[in-house]
Each structure stands twice: as structure tokens, then as C-alpha cells.
Amino acid sequence: MSIDWNAYPCADFYDELVAEPGCGRPAVEGLLADLEALGPDELVARQEAANVSIKEMGITFTVYSEEGGTIDRTWPFDIIPRIIPQSEWEQVEAGLKQRVQALNLFIDDLYHDQKIIADGVFPREVLAKSVNFRPQCVGVSPPLGIWAHICGSDLVRDGDGTIYVLEDNLRVPSGVSYMLENRLVTKRVFPELFEHYAPLPVDDYPSQLFDTLAALSPRPADYPEVVVLTPGIYNSAYFEHAYLAQQMGCELVEGRDLFVDDDDCVYMRTVDGASRVDVVYRRIDDLFLDPEAFHPDSALGVPGLMRAWKAGKVALANAPGAGVADDKVVYAFVPEIIRYYLDAEPIIPNVPTYRCMDPDSLAYTLEHMEELVVKPANESGGYGMLVGPASTKAERETFAELVKKDPRNYISQPALKLSTVPTIIGSKLEPRHVDLRPFILSADRQQVTMGGLTRVAMRKGSLVVNSSQGGGSKDTWILPEQPEGN
């Protein structure tokens, strides 16, 4: 048996590698032939080698099991890379920077003068109902005026090739460690591809992240002490927390390693005694950060941390309250937010979105539920949403009731025809749907990862890419237009 690109189905969706039967997209033409030359048996062998590497390298994520315990699962990875031409990526990169810049201005405005509300661009009632607005943060001015230092935005490509932003994650976005490890694994199992292609490197992310965090230090003269704050080993992203701490050469701390003293400074308990901390890259949700300010019974956080932050004695990244800009109703306003603060048109479009708070949109949503994806404002991981085309009548009726009860909490979007990438299924290559999560760093300057984490829905026809629900991942290549050699 051999790989036959003529038989590869790419008519119904935009495929990232295959333009039409038997013909690759311009940036990757040679790659299809290279894969064909390897043959299916060799591809399967490489995939198995990748699985073994991942196991040996201990790349895992944690899932909660039915028995109540937790288990480390090895990270699911498909070896066929997803490829984006550099010229297209440069546009995306500019669009992401623009978007996050506007979002940071928006958050800062909401916690200060709320001009955007006074000017009638953003409705007060949306803010009033936001579950991620933190009154504790009103009036605080974090360093450089930046709230969301690390943002992970999810991008999707529709049937006609347009790239949209599907959502922004401004609280504790995860996945970047897998982006880095995916490249390492690809280098191990596909070394010959790198002789013909030169995807732009991704591995300077940890040092960029460190520079971003260090730039926030309240004691700029000294070498800043940056720590990564994790909820602990049972968190699903613990691998990533440990990985980033190690890569940045920082301490990985838990809440009980830190304390806030009478001078409002944050210290960590070390063998040598108390040691001052300048910047906390916190991977704990707002509400668990500080039992004095939020959940009083949280044991994960650090009592007094908010006090220290407000006093400017420590920087928190992301800043508490940054999540106000990533609920799905606020998302619908991002194009207006960009125009309002930057006086520019959005470079990357939003997916057309119906806000159920508008009576017209609500009526439209209820009428067209079968064609739409309906999402609650504040769920992540693909939970609690209705995918119209895949739903039953009974499900739609139940959901319609939910939406009518609390329209502010819902938005709807046309079901997109997510793009596909060839993926090894059994011993064949089949198209599977993907999305892309790049990470945007903002401090004294902005930087975007070279590509991002491509997530794959491994089940045929499925659009659900979350690893907690059976999704996989791919290495993402940003390729210069004229590949060397080939």
C-alpha cells in the first residue's frame, strides 16, 4: 500500500496542506512527495517512535479519573506538521498584537474611568453581569498599564480560508509547553525533513517569557526574583508549570511557600531564610489567589497577596481581574474595542457573533439553533455548549430554555467549517479538524510565538480539539516562502 494524495478528501473543507486532490499548497509542495516517498509503514513506525519519545520524555497532562484519583496521561501528538506560510503568519501576528493591545487598554479603562462605557460603545449592563470583573481591582495601576501579559488566543480557519479569532484566554492560558515539546519530538523522529525545510524556531519562548516577567519587577535595578505559582501536582497543567519554571530557571512555588510580611512585600521560605519575590507568574485562578481578598477557605493562595500587589511591591502576571475581557459576550465587542482605542480596523476578524442580550439576536439564535454554535459566556474547555448541526431536537429545546432564562450569558455563532490537516489514522492519512493557539506576550514590548499550539480533533468529523476530551496536537511550522534546498 502507498500514500495516494489523489484519493485524499479535501473538497469539503479547507485543508492546510492539500490544495486539491494530488496537489499541495505552494509552501508545502515538496512535503507531500516526501511523505509519499516514506510510505505508510515508515510513517506509522515514526508515529510509534514519537509516542515512545513522548512517554520517555514524560510529557504528560493530568486528567481526573472516574475513581476520584488523578492520572498522568501521555500527551497525544500526530507527527504530520501543520504548516503556515510566513507571509500569512506575519499578518496574523500583527493582528494578534493589535488585538491584545486593545484588550489591555480596555481592561485598564474598565478598572479606572470606564470611558468606553461613558461613550456608549460598551454597555454598562454587560459589565454589571460579568463574573470576571473584580471590584477589588478598581483603581489599581499595574506596571506599564498592562493586565494581560500572557494571552492565548484561539484561531480557526473557515472553509474559504479566512482565519478568525474564536476566543481570547486572558486568565491562565496553557499549552505553550506542548508547543515547545512538539517541536522537539518532531526533530527527533523526522530529522530528514529539517534538511529540506527550515521552519522558524519556537524555542526562544521561555527566555521571552522571562524577559516579559522581569520587565514588571518593582525593583528594576536588581536582578528580579521571578517565581511560577502553581496550584500543585494535581492540577491538569502541572507539567507545564514545572516545565516553564525549569526552562526559565525560576522557582516553582506553591501558595504555602510564599507569605506577605508587614512591609507588604512577598517572601518565599527558603532554607536560607525569607527571600524577597518580585514577580509572580501565577497559574492559579483569581478567586484562589488570596484568601483575604477572595475565597476565604482557599488553601492554594497566599494571604495578603492582593495587598502586596496593590501596594506595588510585587507584580502579578496576569494581573487579577484581567479575565474580564475574555468572556464570550465581551468577545463579541472586540472589533468595536479595537476601533475605539486604536482607531483602526481589526486585522483578524472575529467570528460573526450574535449576542443574545439583543432581542433581535436572541430571536435569530432561537430560530436558527440548528445551524449555530451556542456558547455560555464563561465556560472553557468546550463544556456547556451546543453544536447545532450535531444536536438532537430534544437537546436544542433544553438549550433554548437555558438561553431564554439568561440571555446575557449566551452568544451564538455560525458553525464554522474548520480547516483540516492530514493526520495518521491507522495506517492512512485522513483529514482531521484543527485550531491554533498562539501566545502573545506583552510588557515593555509585544512578542508572539512563532506559530503556536495546533490542536486536532482526532475523531472523524469532530470539532472538539480539547485534550481533556480526546483531542490531539501537531507541530506547527511557520515556513519562509522559499524553502532552502528543495
Add this chain to the structure above:
Amino acid sequence: MLSRVAENIYWLSRYVERAENTARIVTVNANLLMDLPRGIAPGWRPLIDITGANALFEEHHKEYGERQVVRFLIGDERNAGSILSALVAARENCRTIRDFVPREAWELLNELYLYAREELSRGTTKSGRHAYLKHLIQGTQTISGMLSGTMLHDQGYDFLHLGRFLERADMTTRIIDVRSANLLPEETTDLRPFETIQWVSVLKSLTGYQAYRRSEQVRVQRGPVLRFLFQHQDFPRSVRFSVDSLQTGLAKLPRNEGALRVAGRLKRTLEGVEPRRLNQQQLKQFVDDLQVGIGELHDEIARTWFPPPLGMESQSQSQG
């Protein structure tokens, strides 16, 4: 280095050492019983006495039978001192500090834990026990060796060292305590041959038989064995060697004045006695004194370098 990480390394080390020691005493007891006549054989109860878990044991078992005791010591997770519990605890401590522990050591520990759990039914049979325990002892030795041989010898290593020798000093004193106490009436000459067997078994529990032979060149008997196990400066499982090692480790750490003082007191207690002159009663008292000293040293280490126990953070902040 973070206090929490130091604590995790310390306990990782203690639990690995504990698993090994427990495996040793079970092995040796089985051998001892085969050599002693029924009438005077002490049975299995002394092993529970060594670990001090009698109350817990009696909650679940009516008699100190072989099957019950062995199962309790090897694989009962209700018993925090069982081999399986020790490996579970070692693994949990290791999981949170994987940055500090060489990957191979973590993998070995993980494998050893899986073996202990999956092969447990083999370990509780008479025929499979020896191989099971031997595998565990070798596994723990490999882990210790790998840590010493590959881990960065920085502060983290110092805490590894402290955990190992504190646990060892503790276990050696417990073994001497129980093994010397209830076996034979003193001065009974007709039981001489068995007395020798008893003391050989004490030495073997601590893998000290060959070392004793080489170093002491006298018959195996009470006085020299006690001196060897308490005070020999080169035998790595003697109390003296453990205490010396603790002092060396402590000397490298910051803010060590309190801990060094407590360790010095422990050393003086140990040196101030000539073990062979002690009768049974005095020996018991001597062991108790040492145990108290070891406990105090642990408390001082924890107070100086480890994070405050949960719920007591506020007290220690003023020390910060």
C-alpha cells in the same frame, strides 16, 4: 532552595530508607525463626514492636501470626510504616520535586512502587517472600546509589543525606532495642548456641555480619555486637556513623547552630556509655535516651528549615 522542596527531599530519603529497613527486618526474622527451637522462638510480634505500631495492629488483628504481621509490614496501606506506604509516600514526595531528582531515579522509584503493589500477593506467600523482599532491597539501594552518584551535591543533597541518616539511626536503635530485649533470659548457659544465633540475626538485620567479622575478630556475642552497632565509627549502619554523618551534613547548612547543638548532645549521649556494661534495664533506658535525641534533632531540623505545618503560617511569619 525552597523550604518545601528541602522538606520533600528529606522525606523522600527517609521513606526510601524506611522501606529498605523494613524489608530487611522481615527477611531476617524469617531466617531467624527457622534456626530457633519452637519453645524459645519469639515469633513475629517483635517486628511490630520495632515499628511501634502495636495499637494499630491490634485494631485489625487478634493474634501476631506470621501471615498477619508480614502482610501488615509489607503491604497494608493503613499502616504508615509498611513498605508499600513508605514507597507511596516516597513517590509522592518525589513527584513534586522532579526538577531536583534525576529522571532515572524518579523512574526507578516509580517502577519499584509499581512492583511492590502489583507483586504484593507474591510477597505475602512464604515461597515468594524472599525474592520479593530481595528485589525491594536492591531497588532501594539502587535508588540511593543513583541519587548519590548523579544528583547535584548542593543543599538538596544535604537534606537527602540528613533524611537517610536520621531514619537509619532511628531504625538501628529500634532494632537493637527489640532484638536484644525479649529473646533469652540473661546468663543462661545451656542456650548459648541460640544466643549466638540471635545476635547473628541482629547483625544480619543491619547487614552487619560480615563487617563485624572483619572488624571485631571475636565471637559473636552481646557485648561486642552492641558496641559495634552503637559505636563503630566505620560501619555505615551504626548509630555512631549515622550521627557523624548527620553532623557533617548539618555543618554545610546555613542557620545550623540549633541543630548542631542538638546533634552534639546526641553524640555525647551515645559516647558516654559502654554498652557491654549495661544490663537489660539500662540498655532499654539508653536506647530511649537515644530515641529522644533523634526525635529532638528531627524537630529542630523541621523548625529551622522546613515550612511551618499547615495552619500555622502566621506564627512563623514574624521569624521571616
